[in-house]
Amino acid sequence: MPSLGADMEAGTLVEWMVKPGDSVKRGEVVAVVETQKGAIEIEIFNSGVVSELVVPVGERVPVGTILARIGGAMPAAAAPPKPPAAAEAQPPTPPAPPVVAPRPVMPVVPVALPAAAAPARKPVSPAARRLAAERGVDLQQLTGTGPGGAITVSDVEAAKPTPPPVEVTRRRTGFDPAAMRQAIGAAMSRSKREIPHYYVTQTVEISAALRRLEKMNSERPPPLRVLPAALFLRAIALAMAKTPELNGFWEDGRLRPGDGLHIGWAIALRGGGLVAPAIRDAGQRSLDELMAAMRDLVQRARASGLRGSELSDPTVTVTSLGDRGAESVLPIIYPPQVAMIGIGRIVTRPWVVDGAIGPRPVVTVTLAGDHRASDGHRGGILLAEIDRLLQESETL
Amino acid sequence: MNATEAKRLVLDVLSGIAPEADFDTLPGKAQLRDELDLDSMDFLNFIAGLHERTGLDIPEAEYPKLSTLDGAVAWLSR
Numbered sequence: 001m002p003s004l005g006a007d008m009e010a011g012t013l014v015e016w017m018v019k020p021g022d023s024v025k026r027g028e029v030v031a032v033v034e035t036q037k038g039a040i041e042i043e044i045f046n047s048g049v050v051s052e053l054v055v056p057v058g059e060r061v062p063v064g065t066i067l068a069r070i071g072g073a074m075p076a077a078a079a080p081p082k083p084p085a086a087a088e089a090q091p092p093t094p095p096a097p098p099v100v101a102p103r104p105v106m107p108v109v110p111v112a113l114p115a116a117a118a119p120a121r122k123p124v125s126p127a128a129r130r131l132a133a134e135r136g137v138d139l140q141q142l143t144g145t146g147p148g149g150a151i152t153v154s155d156v157e158a159a160k161p162t163p164p165p166v167e168v169t170r171r172r173t174g175f176d177p178a179a180m181r182q183a184i185g186a187a188m189s190r191s192k193r194e195i196p197h198y199y200v201t202q203t204v205e206i207s208a209a210l211r212r213l214e215k216m217n218s219e220r221p222p223p224l225r226v227l228p229a230a231l232f233l234r235a236i237a238l239a240m241a242k243t244p245e246l247n248g249f250w251e252d253g254r255l256r257p258g259d260g261l262h263i264g265w266a267i268a269l270r271g272g273g274l275v276a277p278a279i280r281d282a283g284q285r286s287l288d289e290l291m292a293a294m295r296d297l298v299q300r301a302r303a304s305g306l307r308g309s310e311l312s313d314p315t316v317t318v319t320s321l322g323d324r325g326a327e328s329v330l331p332i333i334y335p336p337q338v339a340m341i342g343i344g345r346i347v348t349r350p351w352v353v354d355g356a357i358g359p360r361p362v363v364t365v366t367l368a369g370d371h372r373a374s375d376g377h378r379g380g381i382l383l384a385e386i387d388r389l390l391q392e393s394e395t396l
Numbered sequence: 397m398n399a400t401e402a403k404r405l406v407l408d409v410l411s412g413i414a415p416e417a418d419f420d421t422l423p424g425k426a427q428l429r430d431e432l433d434l435d436s437m438d439f440l441n442f443i444a445g446l447h448e449r450t451g452l453d454i455p456e457a458e459y460p461k462l463s464t465l466d467g468a469v470a471w472l473s474r
Contacts, residue, residue, distance in 0.1 A: 214456065217456050218456065221444075221447060221453065222446075222447040222453075223444040223447065225444075229436065229437075270414065270433065295437065298437050322435045322436045323429075323435075323436050324430070324435065
């Protein structure tokens with residue numbers, strides 16, 4: 001069970017898209033997991049042949065639990081920290097013949113979580129697990145009579161079925177607002193507890209930028225039009241190249257720079273809550289490509305069609321409040337990231353140009369930085385660069 | 397397009413964007429963005445949806461005229 005963010009402790013397996021014997025390629029979607037952020041498609045991290053599906057559909061397991069095994073895989077790039085009980089839950093008999101060296105798949109994305117987040121699991125025989133899934137028996141409620149307290153088939157047979165978890169029938173129908181509120185609360189509490197935030201703010205005059213968009217959009221049909229938010233994102237993506245210390249993760253007492261610039265784009269969900277899936281390699285995407293990526297993410301975020309890697313990849317997060325938002329925002333960094341940029345609503349304000357005051361459209365850009373990784377001086381350089389780029393919006 | 401067809405089209409496109417909304421009680425003169433909690437992307441998708449279904453070009457300068465249910469119906473059936 002991969003971690004899809006600092007706020008995730010467990011997930012429910014709601015669908016397997018592969019079965020034992022199937023060949024899988026790294027990056028392929030193999031399962032759907034229900035999380036506090038809704039149903040998320042999980043990609044496999046290694047290529048090989050599926051030898052065993054360890055976690056049955058409907059079961060909720062902590063982050064770090066092995067979901068499946070594949071044979072013939074190259075060593076995992078990052079070995080998952082196995083919960084102690086996971087090893088005991090392995091089958092007592094050798095796995096399927098084609099398996100040379102079974103290796104755990106889906107290594108946990110390296111996100112720091114308290115060790116206590118994974119409660120000890122009871123040993124369960126695979127046959128008992130399958131039967132429990134079929135009959136809707138909650139394994140956590142059983143006392144095992146097998147070796148080492150393991151739950152056996154007869155334990156399951158003796159148990160009364162419990163109603164199947166609600167999640168099974170809730171596949172892709174959205175998310176639980178209360179659970180998401182809890183997840184956001186946990187991540188933001190950690191951020192406020194651990195991250196010494198500093199804030200720098202700049203008001204950017206954008207009349208030239210808006211004129212450029214207006215002209216561009218007047219020549220395009222509605223589906224190809226570009227929103228101001230995409231232009232802001234383009235300026236941020238280019239400006240970030242100048243301040244690499246704002247892009248990455250704070251881990252083990254130091255900055256681990258991002259492997260590329262993957263911007264988490266904060267999306268408000270209807271009914272409350274938000275997600276910030278990644279726009280990968282944002283600095284290398286054109287304005288139109290960024291706009292297309294934003295549209296795609298918004299649509300899939302609301303339809304619960306996001307992939308696990310999209311939630312775990314962001315190296316920095318951007319939130320744009322849009323035309324009904326507040327005038328400015330002081331973001332709270334999403335740990336373990338080290339910076340977040342907030343963009344307020346476009347407003348018309350008195351502005352001095354060549355010694356005269358006139359009404360101009362302006363937008364407030366705010367950077368929240370982690371003071372352990374950078375100083376406000378560097379943050380100011382980023383904002384000045386964003387401003388400069390938006391003044392020369394023809395080049396964006 | 398007459399007003400009845402236009403209204404059906406507008407509500408159909410909106411229901412794809414705000415599936416949870418109760419359109420029977422949507423006031424004709426209320427701002428759609430406020431009433432249905434639409435952000436900039438939602439509103440653009442609304443315009444794009446109307447464009448795709450009618451083939452009509454809807455310039456950005458006309459957006460304010462389509463900001464309410466009554467306004468959008470009037471614009472489409474003009």
